[in-house]
Amino acid sequence: MKSDMGASVGVGGLIVGISMLVVFSMAYQAITLQIDSGLDRIEQADQPMPTFVLNDAEIWEGAVVSLTITAAGSGYTDGTLKSATNTGGFTGTYTVDGSGAIVSVVITSHGNYSAAPSIDIVCSTACASNDGLGDITAALGDVVYANMTNTGSVTISHDDIWLFVDGLDATRFSSVYTSTISSENWYSGESLRLVWLDASVTGFERLSLTAGARSSSIELV
Amino acid sequence: MADGGASSMIMLVTALLISGSASAILIGQWGETVRVLQQQERVAGLSSEVDVNIAGDLAMVNFDSATNTMTLYFINTGEHDLSTTDYEVVVNGVTPTSKTETILPAGADWEPGLLLEVELVTAAGFTDGDDASIYFVGQSVAIDGVVEPVTAQAEVRLNVV
Numbered sequence: 001m002k003s004d005m006g007a008s009v010g011v012g013g014l015i016v017g018i019s020m021l022v023v024f025s026m027a028y029q030a031i032t033l034q035i036d037s038g039l040d041r042i043e044q045a046d047q048p049m050p051t052f053v054l055n056d057a058e059i060w061e062g063a064v065v066s067l068t069i070t071a072a073g074s075g076y077t078d079g080t081l082k083s084a085t086n087t088g089g090f091t092g093t094y095t096v097d098g099s100g101a102i103v104s105v106v107i108t109s110h111g112n113y114s115a116a117p118s119i120d121i122v123c124s125t126a127c128a129s130n131d132g133l134g135d136i137t138a139a140l141g142d143v144v145y146a147n148m149t150n151t152g153s154v155t156i157s158h159d160d161i162w163l164f165v166d167g168l169d170a171t172r173f174s175s176v177y178t179s180t181i182s183s184e185n186w187y188s189g190e191s192l193r194l195v196w197l198d199a200s201v202t203g204f205e206r207l208s209l210t211a212g213a214r215s216s217s218i219e220l221v
Numbered sequence: 222m223a224d225g226g227a228s229s230m231i232m233l234v235t236a237l238l239i240s241g242s243a244s245a246i247l248i249g250q251w252g253e254t255v256r257v258l259q260q261q262e263r264v265a266g267l268s269s270e271v272d273v274n275i276a277g278d279l280a281m282v283n284f285d286s287a288t289n290t291m292t293l294y295f296i297n298t299g300e301h302d303l304s305t306t307d308y309e310v311v312v313n314g315v316t317p318t319s320k321t322e323t324i325l326p327a328g329a330d331w332e333p334g335l336l337l338e339v340e341l342v343t344a345a346g347f348t349d350g351d352d353a354s355i356y357f358v359g360q361s362v363a364i365d366g367v368v369e370p371v372t373a374q375a376e377v378r379l380n381v382v
Contacts, residue, residue, distance in 0.1 A: 008229075011236045018240040026251045033255050037262045041269075160334050162296070167281035167380055170294055170325050170336055208278035213298045217278045 050160075050211045051152030054218040055191070057207045058145050063110035064090045065141035065197045067119070072101035073134030077127040081105065081136060083117035090117060090138070100127065102134050110143045110195075144196040144220065146207055149189070156186040156211050163196070164208040165220075171196075173209075264367055271361045271369040272299040275377070276336055282355075282377040284347050291317075291341045293355060294325075295373065296334070301361050303331045303371065308359030310339055317341035330362075349381040 067081070077100065081092035090111030097103045102121070111117070119136040144165070150156060161173035174184065176196045186192060208217040276296040283292040293310065297303050305322055325336040347353065357373040 008232075011229075011233050014233070015236055015240050018237075018244055022244045022247050025248050029251060029255045033258055033262070036259070037266075040262075040266055162276060162294075162336060164277040164294070167278040167283050168292060170277065170338060172326055175326070206278055206281050208281075210276040210294075210296060212296070213272070213274040215276060215279065217280060 048152060048154055050150075050154045050156050050214050052148055052150050052156070052186075052209065052211065052214070052216060054207065054209055054216050055147040055149055057147075057218045057220050059204050059220040060110065060112040060143045060145070062113040062115075062140050063143035063197075064092075064107060064113070064117070064138045065110065065143060066139045067092060067105040067107060068137050068139070069102055069105060069135075070137050071133050071135040072103065073121075073131050075100040075127060075130035076102055076121065076134055077124050079124050079127065080122045082120050082122060083111065083113075084120045085117065086120075088113045088117055090119075092119075094121065094136070100130060102136070105136060110197075113140060116140050141197060142204070144194065144204065144207060146194040146196070146218070147191060148194065148209065149191045150186045151189075153188050155188065158184050158186065160211055161186070162210040163194075164210070165204045166206055167208070263365070267301075267361075267364060267367055267369045270300040271303070271364075271371050272297075273303060273357060273359060273371045273373045274298050275355060275357070275373050275375045279375055279377045281380045282353070284379045284381045286346055286381050289343050289346055291343060291347075291353075291379070293339045293341065293377075295337045295339065295357055297331050297337070298333070299361070299371070300333055301364050301369075302333070303337075304360050304362055305331050305337060308357065310341055311356040311358075312341060312343055313354050314356075315344065317343050347379045347381055349379065351379045351381070353377055353379055 076094075076096045078095045079093070081090075081094055083090045088111040089109055090107075090113070091109040092105055092107045094102050094105045116138045119138055121134050121136065123130060158174035158177060158179075159172065163169075163171045163173055163176065173194075177192070177194055204220050206217050207220055208215060274296050276294040284290070285292075291312065305324065309316065310320060319342045321340045323338045324331055325338055328335065331337055353376070355373075355375050355377055357371075359371050361369045361371065
């Protein structure tokens with residue numbers, strides 16, 4: 001009789017034990033699922049939106065956007081360029097080859113003019129023997145200047161930023177902006193100065209910036 | 222006594238077998254249930270990975286009065302490609318008479334971060350400064366066999382040229 005009771009208790013204990021293992025296993029799987037989905041949602045909710053501000057923007061519709069070396073001349077040394085009237089704000093630099101011929105020009109300030117200015121070649125003291133034939137001509141176009149600041153905590157890739165003028169002309173920021181430090185990202189707190197040469201359209205009124213779901217616009221002055 | 226011990230042993234083994242089988246079936250079924258739940262969670266999670274927004278200047282949306290053509294830009298702000306064929310844009314509750322789209326800067330797939338330029342020809346004209354309600358409804362491409370819908374809406378001011 002005692003043996004029968006002992007066996008029954010043993011069988012009951014085993015059944016209860018196995019049942020508890022089953023319940024534990026089910027609970028474990030359910031908890032794992034909940035944790036996985038919970039972590040996914042926390043991760044998704046943790047992604048902040050990009051935030052930025054356009055500080056100011058202006059358009060110069062008579063800016064010097066390109067220079068052409070009409071005559072290279074000879075006997076020059078590396079020097080600077082300016083408008084013949086010394087007004088309007090244009091400045092540039094040029095470099096020469098071994099014979100003193102002008103081989104490259106760089107615009108350092110586009111200026112703003114109603115007509116293309118004559119360009120003066122400013123020699124350094126060492127180029128007094130130039131032949132005086134060097135000639136550089138300027139072409140005018142539009143230049144949009146804008147200052148912008150990343151006011152959020154998100155680092156924004158230049159590839160993810162889009163520019164618009166008057167709601168059109170969608171242009172990828174990275175295609176018109178060249179970082180002076182070769183960076184391809186817009187970091188939190190960083191201010192960028194955009195110099196956007198676009199001679200194709202005149203009469204712009206507004207500049208817009210879109211990054212992710214965020215857009216910001218400003219009047220061009 | 223010996224008979225009692227033998228029968229108890231038979232009962233014990235039988236109970237173990239039944240309990241073991243029942244446990245295996247229960248755990249298997251529960252595992253299947255969890256897998257189904259995980260798939261449903263995955264589908265639900267897709268909705269937060271697919272998104273679209275109206276891009277550009279909402280206060281200056283171009284409208285060409287000569288051709289009744291409105292130009293809008295939409296940006297893929299999700300993590301998956303969006304369909305460039307299965308979408309519709311509604312202006313003031315009215316479907317345009319025709320629409321054409323271009324992916325910017327270029328390409329055949331509307332990938333995350335890229336723009337979709339949509340030119341809508343509307344039946345009705347607008348005057349400069351009119352406000353218009355834009356509603357975009359589209360969908361993702363198939364992701365693991367699942368297509369997720371996306372919508373975007375905004376009030377915009379038209380720049381009639």
